[in-house]
Amino acid sequence: QHAFHHIEQHMDKTPNEYIRWRYAGGEDREAIAKDTMKISDAELELQKTVIDFVYTDPDTAKTTKTKRVIKRLTGERKTNKSTKENDYEVQFKAPHDSDDCKHFYGYKKLVKWGWDKACKKVDVKVAQAASGMFRPLTSSNVESHLKNVGLDAEFATHHRISALSGGQKVKVVLGAAMWMQPHLVILDEPTNYLDRESLGALADAIREFEGGVVIISHNNDFTTALCPETWVVEKDEDEISRPNCRGDPEWMKNALATKCDDQQAITEVTDAYGNVTEIKAKKTLTKKEIKKMTKEIKAKIKSGAELDEDEEAFAEEHELWK
Known part of the structure; x- marks a missing residue:
């Protein structure tokens, strides 16, 4: 629903010009511009890291050790046969910036040197190339594409975005998002600004789309008519969010079979990157142990000694700072 801020930076362009600008060079400029x-600044500093580079002359077999700094990633990537990880080609800064001085480094090393986001950009381009979904970014192709989302050529190619209505701007946003033919589409309040005819067309398009669609919407009639699964996530009186699931799939019948509450012991936590952290259960102390710890921590506090995390938590719980 906040996608308008993208096109609002390009009010002087036609929708056709905007899409051709956005995807010029085979990558999504709006995605690159995300926060x-x-x-x-910290990553920019890391990118100044001086690397020890050992070079062996193929003609003389002479080995030379030099200091080099990475200038950029070239966009080339290959799989390292020994580590099974991706290696990325880099170009060094002058005077080692000639084509024969390019070199491949593994992802983990490049992350340490501040090039994580550059690696992700390369990954996106490689994935797009592998999908075979590239289309010639010509004015006629873009015009035809926008017509498929309900924006006639008159408005797509001959009117600036600033002259379009709210509903027409929604069509520009949808058309631009679909140019790379994604497999998964996430729509946040897609019914905003659309008239009845456009809503019907959007509903038909969602039904026919062969990929996955996630819709976040306050329009219950729209989502009920389209979505076989509905997830309503609200906080109960105890401040715990429990999904209220409605739909057809078998697994949803058991979505709330296991009762969750804040008293359940959590043994491990998995973050967004798949890293698992074991959570150690808190030990219940006896009165004797509490008395002993109280004495030891009070002595530390009095002497100004540093407490570890467990000791700080104990001191807070038993109000030993007073």
Whole structure:
């Protein structure tokens, strides 16, 4: 629903020109401009890392050790046969910036040197190339594409975005998002600004789309008519969120079979990257142990000694700072 801020930066372009600008070079410029892909000051400092580079002359077999700094990633990637991980080609800064000085480094090393986001950009381009979904980015192709989302050529090619209505701008946003032919589409409040005819067309398109669709919407009639699964996530009085699932799939019948509450012991936590952290259960102390710890921690506090995390938690719980 906040996608308008993208096209609002391009009000002087026609929808056709906007899409051709956005995908010029085979990558989505709007995706690159996201906050999550912007290079931080800390990463810029890491990218200045001086690397020890050992070079062996193929003619003389002479080995030379030099200091080099990475200038950029070229966009080439290959799988390392020994590590099974991706290696990325880099170009060094002058005076080692000639084509024969390019070299491949593994992902983990490049992350340490501040090139994580650059690697992700390469991954996206490689995935797009492998999908075979590239289409010539010509004015006629874009015009035809926009017509498929209900924006006639008159508005797609001959009107600036600033002159379009709210509903027409929604069509530009949808058309631009679909140019790379994604497998999964996530729509946040897609019914905003659309008239009845456009809503019907959007509903038909969602039904015919062969990929996955996730819709976040306050329009219950729209989602009920389209979605075989509905997830309503609200906090109960105890402040715990429990999904209220409605739909056809068998697994949803058992979605709430296991009762969850804040008293259940959590043994491990998995983050967004799949890293598993074991959570150690808190030991119940006896009165004797509490008395002993209280004495030891009070002595530490009095002497100004540093407490570890467990000791700080104990001191907080038993109000030993007073």
